Amino acid sequence: MSETVTETPAPEAEDHSHDHPSDWAYIKIALVLGVLTGLETFTYFETVLDWGDFLIPSLLFMMVIKFWLVATWFMHLKFDNSIFSRMFVGGLVLAVGVYVIALATFEFWER
Amino acid sequence: MATATVDTALDTAHEDHGSSTGISNTKLAMWVFLGSECLLFGGLISTYLLYKTRRGPGPTNLAIPTDVFDIPFTSVSSFVLLMSSLTMVLALSALTRGDNAATRTWLLATATLGGVFIGGQVYEFTTFLREGVGFTSNPASSAFFTLTGFHGVHVSMGILMLMSLYVASVQGNLTPKNTETVEIVGLYWHFVDVVWIFIFTVIYLIPA
Numbered sequence: 001m002s003e004t005v006t007e008t009p010a011p012e013a014e015d016h017s018h019d020h021p022s023d024w025a026y027i028k029i030a031l032v033l034g035v036l037t038g039l040e041t042f043t044y045f046e047t048v049l050d051w052g053d054f055l056i057p058s059l060l061f062m063m064v065i066k067f068w069l070v071a072t073w074f075m076h077l078k079f080d081n082s083i084f085s086r087m088f089v090g091g092l093v094l095a096v097g098v099y100v101i102a103l104a105t106f107e108f109w110e111r
Numbered sequence: 112m113a114t115a116t117v118d119t120a121l122d123t124a125h126e127d128h129g130s131s132t133g134i135s136n137t138k139l140a141m142w143v144f145l146g147s148e149c150l151l152f153g154g155l156i157s158t159y160l161l162y163k164t165r166r167g168p169g170p171t172n173l174a175i176p177t178d179v180f181d182i183p184f185t186s187v188s189s190f191v192l193l194m195s196s197l198t199m200v201l202a203l204s205a206l207t208r209g210d211n212a213a214t215r216t217w218l219l220a221t222a223t224l225g226g227v228f229i230g231g232q233v234y235e236f237t238t239f240l241r242e243g244v245g246f247t248s249n250p251a252s253s254a255f256f257t258l259t260g261f262h263g264v265h266v267s268m269g270i271l272m273l274m275s276l277y278v279a280s281v282q283g284n285l286t287p288k289n290t291e292t293v294e295i296v297g298l299y300w301h302f303v304d305v306v307w308i309f310i311f312t313v314i315y316l317i318p319a
Contacts, residue, residue, distance in 0.1 A: 023204050030197035034190060040316055041186035056317055063312035066193075067305050074196050075301045076294075081134055084142045091146030095153025102157040 020079060029073045036062050141295045145302045152306050155261055159254040159314060167249035175251040179242045180315055181235070188231040189311045192266075195224035196304045199297045209287045215280045221300065222273040225266050232263045255314070262310060265303045272296045 040062050043051055051058060072078040077085045166173050202217030236256070239245075246256045276296060279285045285293070 020204065020207065023201055026197055026200045026204070030194060033193045033196075037186060037190050037193060037311075040312065041182065043316065044182040044186075059312050059316050063308060066308045070193075070196060070301055070305050070308065074200050074304075075298055083132075083134060083139070087139075087142040087146045088149070091149030092153075094146075095149040098150060098153045099157040099160070102154075102161060106161050 020076065021073065026073070029069055033066055033069060036066050135291060137291060137295060138298075141298050145298065148302060148306075151261070152258075152309075155254075155258040156309065156313065159251075159258045162250040162254040163314075165250040167251075173249055174242055174244050175249060176239065176244055176255040177251075177318075179239055179244055181238070182315060184231070184235065185311065185315050188228050188235075189307060191224050191231070192228045192304055192307050195221045195228070196301050198224060199300045203290070203293050203297050206285065206287060206293050207290055211280060211285070214285065214293075215277060218273050218277045218280065222270050222277065225270045225273070225300075229263060229266055229270070232259065232266075258310065258314070262303070262306060265306070269296070269300045269303055272299065 040059060042049070043055055043059060071088065077088065163177060164175065166175055198217045198220040202214050202221060205211075205213035205217055236259075239252075244252045244255075246253055273296065276285060276293060279289075
């Protein structure tokens with residue numbers, strides 16, 4: 001008895017691995033990262049400019065922008081399959097969860 | 112003939128890293144690993160944030176890391192690590208084009224910048240020790256050295272991976288067919304960079 005094997009083609013993956021940006025685009029991203037690092041360092045010199053209540057929000061904002069630029073452009077999350085982004089964001093969400101639970105345990109419930 | 116069949120099968124197995132979803136298993140594994148690394152560093156950063164002002168039960172005049180931070184120096188180290196991410200993507204880009212000489216140059220540049228970062232960290236640790244901030248001085252310093260030490264070990268592992276790629280390239284074993292291998296090492300390297308972006312802001316720049 002002959003058996004007919006029908007090969008099911010693999011689902012079309014979102015293969016964007018060849019959509020990588022040009023070298024010049026990478027250099028521009030690196031320039032932005034360098035400027036942001038310079039600005040972050042500038043906040044340290046309070047005698048030049050007092051950022052007041054804007055200091056921590058500004059630092060966190062610049063950190064998020066740098067993080068996002070490296071993750072999306074250099075790590076190619078912008079161009080790759082979205083499952084990779086989900087893996088990474090899943091880890092980040094769990095990590096933030098760990099911090100929130102630890103903070104709550106030690107800072108609030110301990111008292 | 113049987114040997115030839117086995118060889119062909121092995122070649123196919125080595126070339127085909129895809130899964131039924133069409134996604135590379137190796138790349139997916141690296142992303143799962145990086146997701147789990149977020150938890151490791153999340154735990155270490157949380158611990159430092161909780162202990163950063165605790166001088167311990169001993170003499171209260173003992174210094175904690177925030178007393179001895181050298182922000183301009185650390186800023187330069189951060190900039191160096193950021194630029195190593197640029198050289199890493201340029202290495203990948205060069206390999207994709209089939210430009211082996213440029214690939215080697217950028218791989219070596221990335222490893223060198225990583226080495227400069229590690230050198231800076233060793234200098235920073237030495238300075239801290241001279242200022243009386245040791246690993247066991249107080250809970251704040253223990254948490255600080257554990258966190259930044261773990262990060263330093265990750266950077267060092269990355270340098271070893273980069274040097275392996277460099278040697279493979281010199282031996283002619285790194286061709287455009289191996290783009291994914293370089294991309295995966297690159298993912299690890301960029302991850303180490305994003306972790307430092309977080310550490311630099313949250314640990315060094317945000318005042319205690």
